[in-house]
Amino acid sequence: MQDHQSAPTWRVPAAISLGLMLLLLAWDFSGGDMKMAALWGDSAGFALRQHWWMVKVMHEGARTLGWLFLLGLLVGIWRPWGTLRSLASAERAALFVSVVCALLSVTLLKGFSQTSCPWDLQVFGGQVPYVSHWNIWVRDGGVGHCFPAGHASTGFAFMASYFGLKQNRPSAATKWLLCALVIGFVLGISQQMRGAHFMSHTLWTAWLCWTVGWLSHALFHRFFNPLRTI
Numbered sequence: 527m528q529d530h531q532s533a534p535t536w537r538v539p540a541a542i543s544l545g546l547m548l549l550l551l552a553w554d555f556s557g558g559d560m561k562m563a564a565l566w567g568d569s570a571g572f573a574l575r576q577h578w579w580m581v582k583v584m585h586e587g588a589r590t591l592g593w594l595f596l597l598g599l600l601v602g603i604w605r606p607w608g609t610l611r612s613l614a615s616a617e618r619a620a621l622f623v624s625v626v627c628a629l630l631s632v633t634l635l636k637g638f639s640q641t642s643c644p645w646d647l648q649v650f651g652g653q654v655p656y657v658s659h660w661n662i663w664v665r666d667g668g669v670g671h672c673f674p675a676g677h678a679s680t681g682f683a684f685m686a687s688y689f690g691l692k693q694n695r696p697s698a699a700t701k702w703l704l705c706a707l708v709i710g711f712v713l714g715i716s717q718q719m720r721g722a723h724f725m726s727h728t729l730w731t732a733w734l735c736w737t738v739g740w741l742s743h744a745l746f747h748r749f750f751n752p753l754r755t756i
Contacts, residue, residue, distance in 0.1 A: 539689070539740035543733065550729050554660065559724035563644045571651040572644070572721030584716040585677060588709075592680035599625060599687075609691055609698040616750070621690035624742035628683040628735040635734070636676055642668030645721030659726070674734060675727035677717050681709030682732045686739030707732070 553559075566572055574580050599622045602610040610618050641659040646652040646668040654668040684706040691699035714728030 536740050536744045539736070543737045543740070546733050546736070550726070550733055553729060554658070554726050559726050560649070560656070562725045563650070563718065563721070566719045567644060567650045567721050569649065569651055572719070575645060575720045575722075577720070580716055580720050584713065585720075588713055589677065589680055592683075595684070596622075596625060596629075609695050609702075612694040612698075613690065617690060617746075620743065620746040621687050624686035624690060624739055624746075625683050627742045628686045628738045629679055631734050631738045632674055632676055632679040632683070632731055635674055636671050639673040640665045640670040641673035642666050642670055643672040643722050644718075644724055646672075650721060672723065673727050674731040675714050675717060675723040676731075677722070678710045678714035678728045678731045679735060681706050681711075681713050682735040685710075685732075685735050686742060689739050689743040706735075710735075 566574060598607070599610075599618075602608075603615060603618045603622055606613070606615075606618060610621075613621065639659065640662065641657070642652075642654050644650055646654050647656050647666075648654060649656065652668070654666040657664050657666040659673040685703055687706070688699045688703040691702060710732055711728065714723065714725075714731065717723045718725060718728065
């Protein structure tokens with residue numbers, strides 16, 4: 527069981543968040559989104575948009591599995607399984623809440639976003655012009671709510687589990703982190719191939735889930751160690 531008197535430091539993950547943010551800003555202004563989207567789409571649209579594998583398996587099936595795994599984490603608070611057995615009940619609850627917070631942060635931003643999906647853009651056979659997601663004061667005329675990538679968060683949100691496991695089970699924590707990254711990028715790229723998102727949407731989802739993950743655990747340890755500086 528983890529000793530709450532030795533709360534972890536969050537300077538390293540915070541520094542990683544800052545460094546990745548600068549790299550993502552560079553990607554945003556590089557024009558890479560359009561170049562990458564053009565690999566799978568053209569003026570006639572995206573050929574894989576309605577492909578059964580992309581829709582039924584990579585989108586609907588993966589989303590269902592993600593919800594089932596989240597339910598497993600919730601059940602694991604009271605009936606721990608696998609690596610969750612190495613955590614106290616409060617830590618298992620904090621792990622679950624951190625994943626939920628990561629999911630909610632993506633959902634919240636999508637709710638306010640005016641950015642439309644690539645398949646809605648004129649350059650890819652849609653009806654609206656391209657407007658950067660940073661140009662928050664300009665509507666492109668589409669339905670919006672496409673930034674960041676919600677489906678990729680099905681994988682990326684579980685990166686938050688890394689911070690709940692890394693002190694007691696560092697090797698398991700690393701495996702959870704790598705699995706979450708791989709699944710997040712696989713799901714994100716599958717949606718890009720359909721025209722549902724740009725690469726920046728996926729990258730910012732990953733950044734947001736990582737950042738919310740360490741922040742939520744920092745708050746957890748602050749609560750249980752109010753006299754300790756994190």
